[in-house]
Structure formats: structure tokens, C-alpha cells
Amino acid sequence: MAAAATAHRTSTSSTFVSMAVVLVVAVACSLLPPSSGADACSSHTFSGNGGGRLYASCAALPRLGATLHYNYTAATNTVAVAFRAPQAKSDDGWVAWGINPSGRASMVGTQAVVAFRRANGTLAVYPTVLDSYAPSMAPAAPGDLAFPVSDVAAEHVDGKEMVVYAAVALPAGKGSKFTHVWQQGSAVVKDVPAAHPTTGDNVLSTATIDFSE
Numbered sequence: 001m002a003a004a005a006t007a008h009r010t011s012t013s014s015t016f017v018s019m020a021v022v023l024v025v026a027v028a029c030s031l032l033p034p035s036s037g038a039d040a041c042s043s044h045t046f047s048g049n050g051g052g053r054l055y056a057s058c059a060a061l062p063r064l065g066a067t068l069h070y071n072y073t074a075a076t077n078t079v080a081v082a083f084r085a086p087q088a089k090s091d092d093g094w095v096a097w098g099i100n101p102s103g104r105a106s107m108v109g110t111q112a113v114v115a116f117r118r119a120n121g122t123l124a125v126y127p128t129v130l131d132s133y134a135p136s137m138a139p140a141a142p143g144d145l146a147f148p149v150s151d152v153a154a155e156h157v158d159g160k161e162m163v164v165y166a167a168v169a170l171p172a173g174k175g176s177k178f179t180h181v182w183q184q185g186s187a188v189v190k191d192v193p194a195a196h197p198t199t200g201d202n203v204l205s206t207a208t209i210d211f212s213e
């Protein structure tokens, strides 16, 4: 029973994944000048606040048109990431990316980095702990974090996408494979990200990733 259910879920989700990948590639190609080449993911370079950062690996994520660029250092068990996500509305809204160290494909328990534009026009970016389905979204105090997150920065590119940078000291003893969760929402109220849609891609935006690959 369990095996059959697992197989069914796998084949359904891989169909969705293939469709999403085709869409992401189609969108990425339509945005790129032809000279940029076919591999939009690995050829992406970061400018501006990104300071020309380069990442060895990249994954086109299967939901919400997002991309994760990453550098994994096994010796220190750390990963430097740049998470890129389109913004639902050009200048409003928020994006977030995080790791759920429990391994559950759920926002609850995820330690995330969230970014958005404040009412005064500056960018807010900070780690936050998603401790329920209605988390406060408040900046985490250092003692709240199950694993350290540093070098946090954000960049709003061409009014189209938000990039979140972070260095994560991965939880020890769990290897390099983790469940990650990402999200986007269209509203920020009084400098607090408001709830994202609770249907469709917004509740399916999680996957496992092996940072060593």
C-alpha cells in the first residue's frame, strides 16, 4: 500500500515538475538575449548588490518560477545561496526561502530568510522562524535560530524579481541533503509580510535538494 501510494505520488509530481521546468525554461529564454545561451540557470551572473557573486551550482525550482544558486563547502558544512523569485506585483510583495531541518515538506519548522520592500522604500531582509501556519514573520533573535544564517542581503532587480542572499551553517550530522521551502506573497502590511495564497503552487513549493550536487 505504502509503496503504491509513494509511486503514484512520485509519478504525478514528476509530471508537474517537467511541466514547470518547461515553463521556467520558456520564460527564462524569452527574457534573455539570444547571446546569453540556453542554460539560463548556470549562466546567470549577479550584479549590483550581488557584487558579481558566482555560484558553482544552480537549480530551477519546480514552483513559482524561482531559482536557487548555491555553493556548498563540505569541509565547513556551509552553503552560500542566492534565491531568485519573480515578484507577484512589480514592487510590492515578499519572497522567502528556507530549510526545514525536520525534513518535513512543510513550512512549519522552516527557518527562512524573507525579503520585501518596506513602506519607506528600503529593502528588509532577515531570518525568521516559521513556527506555525500563521507565523509572526518577525526577525529571529540569534537564540531562536536552530542553525546560524549570516551574510543576509537582498536585491530587487529591474522591478521584476527579488534576490535573497544568505550563508547557512547547515545542521550537523544530516549530510548535504535537505528539505527546502520557498514562497512569494503579494502583500506587505505595515512592514509585515501578509499571508500567501493557500492553494496551488504556493502550497507545493517545497523539494529536497542535495547541496553537494
Ligand SMILES: *[C@@H]1O[C@H](CO)[C@@H](O)[C@H](O)[C@H]1NC(C)=O
Residues within 6 Å of the ligand: 053, 054, 055, 056, 071, 080
Ligand atoms: C562560490 O565558489 C566559487 C568557487 O570556489 C567562488 O569563486 C565564489 O566566490 C563562491 N561564491 C560565493 C557567493 O561564496
Ligand SMILES: *[C@@H]1O[C@H](CO)[C@@H](O)[C@H](O)[C@H]1NC(C)=O
Residues within 6 Å of the ligand: 118, 120, 122
Ligand atoms: C526605513 O525603515 C526602517 C524600519 O523602520 C528603518 O530602520 C530605516 O532606518 C528607515 N530608512 C529610511 C531611509 O527611512
